[in-house]
Amino acid sequence: MPKPEYHVVVCTNTRPPGHPKGSCGERGAQEVAKKFSEEMERKNLFGRVMLTGSTCVGMCHMGPIVIVYPDAVWYHGVKTSDVGEILEKHIMKGKPVERLMIPESAWG
Numbered sequence: 233m234p235k236p237e238y239h240v241v242v243c244t245n246t247r248p249p250g251h252p253k254g255s256c257g258e259r260g261a262q263e264v265a266k267k268f269s270e271e272m273e274r275k276n277l278f279g280r281v282m283l284t285g286s287t288c289v290g291m292c293h294m295g296p297i298v299i300v301y302p303d304a305v306w307y308h309g310v311k312t313s314d315v316g317e318i319l320e321k322h323i324m325k326g327k328p329v330e331r332l333m334i335p336e337s338a339w340g
Contacts (some may be wrong), residue, residue, distance in 0.1 A: 241300075
């Protein structure tokens with residue numbers, strides 16, 4: 233397997249219902265991860281892009297969170313309908329999707 237150019241991390245952490253922090257999982261992260269997998273296959277990106285689910289990455293209230301490395305771009309509130317745009321613009325054309333990026337002001 234060749235070394236991937238990009239690593240897409242989807243927080244799929246799920247907390248019990250009613251937990252005060254909430255979680256990406258309860259906001260549809262599993263469906264987002266599944267859509268990434270489907271779209272990566274459709275666009276023949278396997279080998280170029282690695283997809284990983286993760287436990288909590290913080291920013292729970294802004295989830296689902298998706299992180300794209302090596303660019304260290306953090307996306308928030310990602311929906312299945314955003315996945316194609318992230319793959320097309322960021323992964324295939326190298327231009328992050330600004331409207332989904334966590335603003336710098338959100339970082340303590």
